[in-house]
Amino acid sequence: MDIWxxxxxxxxxxxxxxxxxxxxxxxxxxxxxxxxxxxxxxAADATTGMAVARIFxxxxxxxxxxxxxxxxxxxxxxxxxxxxxxxxxxADRFWPGPLTLVVPRAAGSTICDLATAGLDTVGxxxxxxxxxxxxxxxxxxxxxxxxxxxxxxxSPTTAEAAIEELGASVAMVVDAGPCRVGLESTIVxxxxxxxxxxxxxxxxxxEIEAVLGTRLDTPHSDPDRPRAPGMLASHYAPDAAxxxxxxxxxxxxxxxxxxxxxxxxxxxxxxxLNLSERGDLAEAAVNLFASLRRLDASGARRIxxxxxxxxxxxxxxxxxxxxxxxxxx
Ligand code: TXA
Ligand code: MG
Numbered sequence: 001m002d003i004w005x006x007x008x009x010x011x012x013x014x015x016x017x018x019x020x021x022x023x024x025x026x027x028x029x030x031x032x033x034x035x036x037x038x039x040x041x042x043a044a045d046a047t048t049g050m051a052v053a054r055i056f057x058x059x060x061x062x063x064x065x066x067x068x069x070x071x072x073x074x075x076x077x078x079x080x081x082x083x084x085x086x087x088x089x090x091a092d093r094f095w096p097g098p099l100t101l102v103v104p105r106a107a108g109s110t111i112c113d114l115a116t117a118g119l120d121t122v123g124x125x126x127x128x129x130x131x132x133x134x135x136x137x138x139x140x141x142x143x144x145x146x147x148x149x150x151x152x153x154x155s156p157t158t159a160e161a162a163i164e165e166l167g168a169s170v171a172m173v174v175d176a177g178p179c180r181v182g183l184e185s186t187i188v189x190x191x192x193x194x195x196x197x198x199x200x201x202x203x204x205x206x207e208i209e210a211v212l213g214t215r216l217d218t219p220h221s222d223p224d225r226p227r228a229p230g231m232l233a234s235h236y237a238p239d240a241a242x243x244x245x246x247x248x249x250x251x252x253x254x255x256x257x258x259x260x261x262x263x264x265x266x267x268x269x270x271x272x273l274n275l276s277e278r279g280d281l282a283e284a285a286v287n288l289f290a291s292l293r294r295l296d297a298s299g300a301r302r303i304x305x306x307x308x309x310x311x312x313x314x315x316x317x318x319x320x321x322x323x324x325x326x327x328x329x
Contacts, residue, residue, distance in 0.1 A: 001167055005175040006131060007219075018174075019131065025171040032060060033148045033162045034135065035176035036127035036201050038098045038184050039155040039289070040162040041070070041145030042170070043055035047110040052144050056114075058169035061151045066117035068100050068125050068185070069142035072133045074273060077101075080109040080142060086212060087190035093211045096128040097203025098181050102189040115144040125185055131176055146210065147184060152237055153297075154324075157182050157289045167250040171194045183316050187217065200316035202285070221232070238296035238303065242325040244318075246304035254300035256291055257309045271298035281313040288317055 004018045011217075017222045025032050029051040034043045042058060044051035046069040055067065055299045071077045074091055081103035083091065090101060105111070107121045114262035116122050124142070125134070131306065136143050147155035156162040159175035167173070188208065197205060197216040207292035209215055242252070248264040255262070255269040259279035266272060274283035295303050310318050 001163075002172040002235065003163070003171055003175060003201070004160075004172065006177070009063050015131075016100065022135045022172055022174055025142060026135070028140050029054070030171035030308065031038060031055065031166075031169055031245045032135075033159065033166065033170050033173040034129070034132045034143070035174055035325045036070075036129050036132055036143060036145075036161070037180045038127070039157055039179055039182070040148040040159060041127075041132075041143075042148040042162075042166060043070070043143045043145040043259050044138065046070075046142040046144035047112055049112040049114050052112055052114040054169070055144060055146060059149070059151045061146075065123075065146075066119055066123055067144040067146050068123040068187075069111050069115060069144050070132070070136060071124055071126050071142050072136035072285050073126060076136075078124060080106050080111050081122050081124050082106050084190055086195050089211060090108045090188060090190070090195075090208065091126075094131065094203055094208075095126040097182070098128070098185040099124075099208075099232060100125040100185045100187040100199075100201075102191060103196060104191055109308055110223075111142060111144075113265050118250070121189070121191055123187065129176060131174060135174075149224070154289050154292050155184060159255060159284070161290070161293060178286070178290075180286070181290055181321065182290075183313070186316070192298045201318070202313070204312040205315060206312060216246055217221065237324050237326075240296050240300055241302040242321065243302055243304050244321055245307050245308070248305045250302075252300065253304045254295040256295060256303055256305045258306045262304050263304070269304070270300040271295055275317075281311075281317065285317055286294050287322065 028047050032043050034041050044055050087101050100123050102123045149165045155178040181202040184201045186203040187199040189196040249269045250266045254271040257274040275287050
């Protein structure tokens with residue numbers, strides 16, 4: 001496996017040569033770990049069934065959930081998906097960025113059925129990473145990329161974490177340092193008369209509602225609306241058990257704190273990390289997955305998580321933590 005670590009000092013020639021290496025691997029159907037602003041992705045050519053099959057194989061995904069196809073620009077996106085007024089407005093405002101749009105699949109789309117799980121819709125995202133954008137543009141086709149972790153485990157926000165999870169399965173890893181957002185993208189479906197929030201993520205619901213001037217439906221509020229397939233209840237799971245809303249900590253627990261006020265017993269905890277000492281939800285999002293990994297490695301029986309507000313990015317943080325705490329299937 002080939003690791004490319006981007007540095008400020010990387011020359012233009014070297015940059016171009018390495019982008020070409022990654023592009024060649026993808027064009028040949030091999031897997032590449034690519035950086036995005038949300039989490040590291042396990043990437044394959046989205047138009048080649050065999051390449052996408054390798055993603056499921058490497059992750060050990062139990063089911064063929066639809067994958068997000070990553071594009072390098074709105075033209076590429078509109079070649080594969082049909083954008084209505086709402087989808088266009090959201091793409092204009094938030095792309096490149098941590099937003100995925102689920103839209104009807106365009107008639108001419110070459111994205112393979114395995115990537116869309118055979119649906120007549122497609123999940124599209126233009127990620128905010130220059131190097132990944134350059135690789136997708138050079139490939140000239142969308143790249144399917146779930147988070148670069150084995151199925152059901154914590155998403156990687158550094159290249160090291162991705163290598164630990166999947167290093168053996170990939171041809172190349174592009175290391176652009178820690179992810180800026182740290183949480184997966186927000187997924188909004190624009191397929192009916194009203195937009196639906198399928199997964200909270202890196203763009204807060206309120207920001208989207210402000211742009212649209214309307215509330216986002218949630219799949220739970222109306223069972224007839226489409227839901228995100230494969231949103232497994234137990235997901236993002238560390239080896240240790242996870243306990244939410246902890247106002248005290250036992251000595252055999254590790255503490256995931258938030259804000260300046262610590263739960264009772266914090267000083268006796270087996271290990272402690274604070275998502276954000278100043279109680280900043282964006283900082284907490286960036287630190288979430290790496291902190292869970294580190295506390296898991298402390299050998300604690302359980303991770304106690306301090307109360308976190310559900311506003312803004314807190315909605316997505318709590319969504320991930322609830323999945324980590326869900327009974328394991
Ligand atoms: O931030 C992210 O979104 C990361 C980075 C790597 O870009 N990617 C990611 O991909 O989280 P993944 O494969 O873990 O998320 C795929 C989810 C599916 O579980 C499903 O909820 C939704 O995207 N999805 C994709 N296509 C869909 C479709 N056609 N209809 C409904 N949901 C879809
Ligand atoms: Mg994932």
